[in-house]
Amino acid sequence: MKISVVMPFYNCPYIDQAIQSVLNQTYTNIEILVVSDGSTDYLEKVTPFLDRIRFIEKENGGTASALNMGIQNATGDYISWLSSDDIFYPEKTEIQLKTMLQKNSFISYTNYVAINEKNEFITPPVGEYFPNRLDFLKTMKERNIICGCTILIHRKIFSEIGLFDTTLPYTHDYDLWLRILQKYSFDYLPSPLVQYRVHPNMGTKKYALEIEKEIKFVQKKHIDSINDAIVKHISNQ
Numbered sequence: 001m002k003i004s005v006v007m008p009f010y011n012c013p014y015i016d017q018a019i020q021s022v023l024n025q026t027y028t029n030i031e032i033l034v035v036s037d038g039s040t041d042y043l044e045k046v047t048p049f050l051d052r053i054r055f056i057e058k059e060n061g062g063t064a065s066a067l068n069m070g071i072q073n074a075t076g077d078y079i080s081w082l083s084s085d086d087i088f089y090p091e092k093t094e095i096q097l098k099t100m101l102q103k104n105s106f107i108s109y110t111n112y113v114a115i116n117e118k119n120e121f122i123t124p125p126v127g128e129y130f131p132n133r134l135d136f137l138k139t140m141k142e143r144n145i146i147c148g149c150t151i152l153i154h155r156k157i158f159s160e161i162g163l164f165d166t167t168l169p170y171t172h173d174y175d176l177w178l179r180i181l182q183k184y185s186f187d188y189l190p191s192p193l194v195q196y197r198v199h200p201n202m203g204t205k206k207y208a209l210e211i212e213k214e215i216k217f218v219q220k221k222h223i224d225s226i227n228d229a230i231v232k233h234i235s236n237q
Contacts, residue, residue, distance in 0.1 A: 001077045001101070003030045003093055003152075006070030008063050009046070010037045012084035014197060016045040017119075021087040023052060027094035033073055034084075037066040064164035064172035071158055080152045085197040087115070088149075092193035096152045099189055106157055107180060108187035110150040112194040125192040133185050134233050140181060141219070141226045144174040150194045157184065170204075170211040171218045178222040182229050 005022050009015050022032050032053040038060030100108050111127030128145040130136040161179050164172040
């Protein structure tokens with residue numbers, strides 16, 4: 001099985017650490033697609049890796065458009081993505097793929113920890129697990145509990161559900177999960193396999209008010225379909 005790792009890149013000083021973490025994966029059948037979303041800074045940190053990655057340049061259009069560009073150019077059976085300021089643990093891909101193949105799963109997410117600018121751990125594992133689909137649906141209806149960089153997804157889901165919504169600058173991932181949830185269940189791996197970097201320049205801090213408004217918009221957009229999924233699940237029990 002081939003894995004494609006899509007990495008949106010826009011003026012991020014941690015891009016070299018992100019790329020190196022994918023190159024360090026114990027699972028080796030991986031392609032890395034770094035999508036420069038009109039980036040002008042820190043390109044020199046990508047240069048040493050150009051012979052080991054696929055580097056795609058595009059005009060600035062936001063993270064969702066960069067992810068879509070990567071997915072459209074990916075050739076793997078499964079796709080994951082890594083923010084250019086985050087880090088994969090070396091065994092992330094191997095453990096996640098093995099588990100999904102055993103369970104015949106099409107999408108899964110994992111536990112993760114937070115780090116700071118100096119790569120120091122600042123939280124214990126913070127992933128959330130729900131033992132049944134009903135609790136998961138109810139929780140996702142209220143808030144997004146999935147760290148996107150922990151996801152591994154079979155490429156057929158994009159053919160069925162579609163790509164990220166580029167009109168949503170901040171909550172395109174939450175929107176996609178809610179669309180996928182209407183048809184698929186998410187498996188969870190309790191092992192922390194990603195380091196999520198918290199720093200002053202991260203978008204969730206800079207655009208907190210805008211994000212809050214967009215979350216409410218996405219929840220309202222999907223409220224009926226998620227309620228239908230909840231009713232369907234209860235009736236099938």
